[in-house]
Amino acid sequence: MKRGHVAALSGAALLALAGQALAAGPGLRLDPAGYLAEPGLNVMAFSDYYPDGHQTGVTIIQHGVRVAANGDLRLEAAPGQWSPMPATGARLVDPAHNSISRHLSFPDPAKDRTGFNPIVYPDLKLGYSVTVTPGPGDSVHVRVDLDQPLPARYVGKLGFNLELFPGDLFGKTWLMDKTAGVFARQPSGPMTADQGATIAAPLATGHSLTVAPETDLQRLGITSQTGALRLIDARGTVNNGWFVVRELVPAGATKNAIEWTITPHVVPGWTSPPxxxxxxxxxxxxxxxxxxxxxxxxxxxxxxxxxxxxxxxxxxxxxxxxxxxxxxxxxxxxxxxxxxxxxxxxxxxxxxxxxxxxxxxxGADIYDRGVWQPTLDYFLPIQMCHMRVEEKYRVWHGLDHVDDALMAPVNLNHFDGYAQGPSTLTRFKPLDHVPGLDAGGWHDAGDYDLRIESQMGTVWLLAKMIEEFGLDYDATTIDETHKRVLIHQPDGRNDAVQQIEHGLLSVLGGYHAMGRLYRGIQDATLAQYTLLGEAANATDNIVGKPVPGLGTLNNGVAIRADDRLVFTEDNPARELTVAAQLATVARVLRASSPAVAADALATARTLFDRAIDRTDEIGPRVFALAELAATTGEKPYLQRLVALKPRIVNAIADTGWMLAPVFSRIDDAGFRADVTAAVATYEAGLDKAARADSPYGVPYKPDIWGAGWTIQEFGVQQWLLHKAWPQLVPTSRFVRALDFVLGVHPGSNTAAFASGVGARSVTTAYGFNRADWSYVPGGVVSGTALIRPDLPELKVWPYFWQQTEYVLGGGETNYMFLVLAARQLYAHKPSG
CATH class of the missing domain: 2.60.40.10 (Immunoglobulins)
Structure with missing residues (x-):
């Protein structure tokens, strides 16, 4: 885990701080972890780096709960995911003055119209510092100093925001000077204009705000020494907004431009409950x-x-x-x-x-029912694209996106991480309709795009579950002819096979139309991308029908139709990965779907031949060679693996599990001995890491995103390694990974990450229906995330993609694989 926020302190200084904190008694003191702390209260200042996810700036942890965050200058009263955020400079922890400060500036050149999620910045150029120091009692003083006065045209537009987490405030009260109110569960008007945006009119304006005065564990006061505070419900502008306390930066101010005193109430002697x-x-x-x-x-x-x-x-x-x-x-x-x-x-x-x-x-039947089935019963059918999905009296979503797709414009840096280069790489011109993409695939999963890795990752894992565990289950009607899905209505076919075929309709449909794989299919405009709820509302299902005023892409290209865009790329490593996955599918579906299997294998061979000499990445090369060897039985693939022995050994953490299915077929004694030795060394290192990293028995390095998906993927890889090297790889590896997902993980929220599974699970999740505070059974969230440097957090909040988002391509199917692996491991064991 990175500790960059305390890098300015020497080891001796950290020890000194630890001693001071123990000896000082009540009141905030610098903790060795680099924030202000006392029992029951922590005040962090820019320990985190994720403002888009409400995770940085001045942050308040009160009685073990993060109650406020993102304390920083903002250009908007209700900032959203694509709002301009400052670039971060040096962070200084000063033991002599018991203070923390950070220098920041607008714009951020790493995000301004560039990067994975490009943001359009205004022409403001401004540097400033935010400093926090302990005040009297349990209070903290926050000061903003500007490097130069605010340009006149931005006076009244830039302010200091502190965001209050809404989920724990609903039904609680607030006091602003002589005005009082209740934090409502939903935002309400009246609405007002603010810098060209529409926001909810401030709930109150004054100089002193008290939050939840009736609750000792939550009571928090904010007083300004420099201006008027406004309490704003940002959810009136963006669904995932918080309650915001905001003060505008005054004209001409530099030093002490903003000064606040924040006073959280602290229960004396409070300790974290077990x-x-x-x-x-x-x-x-x-x-x-x-x-x-x-x-x-x-x-x-x-x-x-x-x-x-x-x-x-x-x-x-x-x-x-x-x-x-x-x-x-x-x-x-x-x-x-x-x-x-x-x-x-x-x-x-x-x-x-x-x-x-x-x-x-x-019980011996613990994994037999209601643990893996929800993913195949509910989640995968509900996420199916180009279908109408029904469950008895309920329609999960109507027929959607059958107007797919338009060829993406060239030289486009899309707002969701897609990038189309100077060519379409196909016979299609920009904004041409590409046929063959109006069937198959799954929405991924908090939004509606179809990424090649999510589609093929799901296809591959389903195929592996059929191969490893004989998965044969029928609870759903999937009618591709009429584009209709009926949950809890068997149709006589293996649901796993039908889901594989559904995924391939999209991937192979695109391949045959364009002569290459797509990178992904995504909404053209931000207005479509941010749509929540019913997928059928995203498009009109009519190819190329003009939609007046729909909007433009961030490079200025006008998009009149609401059809999605299809992106391509030249990525031989990804082509090899897909070749490997298609080879697995061909092997597994030979008996049940021979035509699909033949198409998958022919495509795998073509992709392999086209890509193998155009990338030096060892993982995709080994993956493709191993799976093609397993499917075809052709020795040249095995011989090429043997020739890669030094690189396979050096990258055994990545290559070992890929090699496992064909390891027993390789008769080169030196290869077998050296690879086995490398696996032994790798597993010994995992033993050490699993004991040292955490009490959870799996290698675990917390970060801003929950680690559940990574740990599930690790567990699946350990299963595959165990099959090839049972004497070296214990079953505890993948069993503990499953336990982690099912509740044995850090933090006070012990919910299973798989929705609708077990006694308690995440049932407020970042799926397509997140605005309803709902969930999709069988979806699997990433889970407990890290509030840097040391707070594990899993909030009940539907808008934290870094904690509760569903995804395709592994998040759901790696979990399902682990459950089936545990079921097979413990099947028919004596119970007494």
Missing amino acids: VLQVSQVGYAPDQPKTLVIEQDAADTRFDPVQLLRITADGPQPVESGAPAAWGRFLRYGYATWDFSSVREPGLYRIRYRGALSEPFRI
């Missing part, structure tokens, strides 16, 4: 079972744990024991308790001090 982390689903009798206890780092005592069996007469104690201290991870202290010896089927809970885990089950 959190019990277990699988929300439960365990097979023979499965390793480990409780992880998370508690305040200052609380170094770990009391006995009690296992309760839930009976018809209520909970009954059946086992107890002393947890083993693990040590400190992030900001908490941890202990573990192994209860693997408990194998009796039944319902259980765990009690520790006053905390109770959610109920969970032990």
Whole structure:
């Protein structure tokens, strides 16, 4: 984990700070992690780097909960994802003055009309600093100093914003001077104009605001020494907005342009309550079972744990024991308790001090129903593009996007990370209609684009599940002729096969039309891209029909139709990856869908021949060679793998699992010995990392995005390695990865990352229906993210793509694969 925010402090200075913090008593002091801290309160200043995701600036952690963030200068009262954000300069932590400051400036040249998500900046050029220092009691002083006065044309347009997280404030009250109100669950008018945008009129204006005065754990005061505060509900402008406290920068000001005192209430002696982390689903009798206890780092005592069996007469104690201290991870202290010896089927809970885990089950059939099925029952059908999707009385979405797609304009840097170069790379001219793209594919998944990696990643993992576990399941009618899906209505065909075929309709349809793979298919304008809810509302389903006033792309190209754009690229490494995935599909579908299998294999061969000598990336080369060898049985593919031995060995973390399916077919003794030695070394390193990184038994480096998807992918790769080298790769690798996703992960929110699975799961998620505070069963979110430097967070909030977004191409199918792997591992085991 990066620690750049404390790099300015020496080791001696950090030790000195730690001593000061322990000896100083109440009041904010610099913590060794580089923020102001006291028990129950942390004030961070630019420890994070993700303003687009409400994650940087002045940040308040009150009683373990992030209540405010993004304290910084903004050009908008209600900033959104594509609003201009400043470039960050030097961050200074000053132990002598107990302060933290950062220099920032407008514009940010790394984002101004360039980069992955290009932003159009105005002509403002301004440098400034934000400084935080402790005030009296539990308060903090925030000061903004400008390098030069604000240009006259920006007076009244630039202000200091502090964003208050809405989800914990609904129904709570606020006081602004002599005005009072309630934080409403939904925004409401009247509306007003603000710098060309429409915002909700301020809820109140004054010099002193108190947030949630009735609640000791949330009460927070903000007072300005320099001007008027406005309390604004930014959700009136952007659905994912927060409540914003804003003060405009006055004309002519430089030093002390903005000065606030922020005073969170702190409960004396507060400590983090213990959190019990277990699988929300439960365990097979023979499965390793480990409780992880998370508690305040200052609380170094770990009391006995009690296992309760839930009976018809209520909970009954059946086992107890002393947890083993693990040590400190992030900001908490941890202990573990192994209860693997408990194998009796039944319902259980765990009690520790006053905390109770959610109920969970032990049983040999634990993974048989309701754990992997929701992904195939619900999520994949609901995400299907170019279809009408029904579930009995409910329509999840109507027929959509059958006007796909227009060829993307050349030299286009799209707002969602797509880039079309100087050529379309096809026979089609810019904005020509490309046939063959009006069928198949899945929406990915918080928006409606079809990326090649998400489409083929889903196809490949479904094929691997058929191959590895004999996946054969029919609960859905998929009618490609009439473009209709009926959930919970079997049609006599394996749903996994039908989903594979659906994905290939899009990928191979595009390949045959254009003579190459697409990079992706995405909305043309930002207005379409930000549409929430019903997919059928995104387009009119009529090819090229003019839509007046629809908008223009960010390079000025006028788009009159609402059809999506198809992008291409010259990317031989990606072509090799797709060749490998298509080869797997050809092998798996030979019996059930021979025509589809033949098309997939022919395309795989063509892509391989075209790309193999145009990239030096070892992973895609090994992947394609191994899968083509497994499918065709042709020895030249194996011989080329042997010739790559030095590079395979040097990159074994990436290449080992790819090689695993054909390793037993390679008869070169030297190759086998050297690769096996490399796998042994790699796994030994994983053992060390799994023990040292965290108490969760998997290599885990938290970051701004939740690590659930990465850990799931790691688990699948470990399964494949275990099959080839069972003596070197323990089953605990992928089993612990599954446990992590199902609830054994850091933070106070122990919900399973798979929606609708287990006793408690993420059911407010960043899917297409996020504006309804809803979820799609079987979707899998990335999960607990990191508020830098040390707060794990999984909020109940539908607009955090970095925590609760669904995706295709692995997020959902890697999870499903792990459940089926655990089911196979523990199938038919004795239960007593």
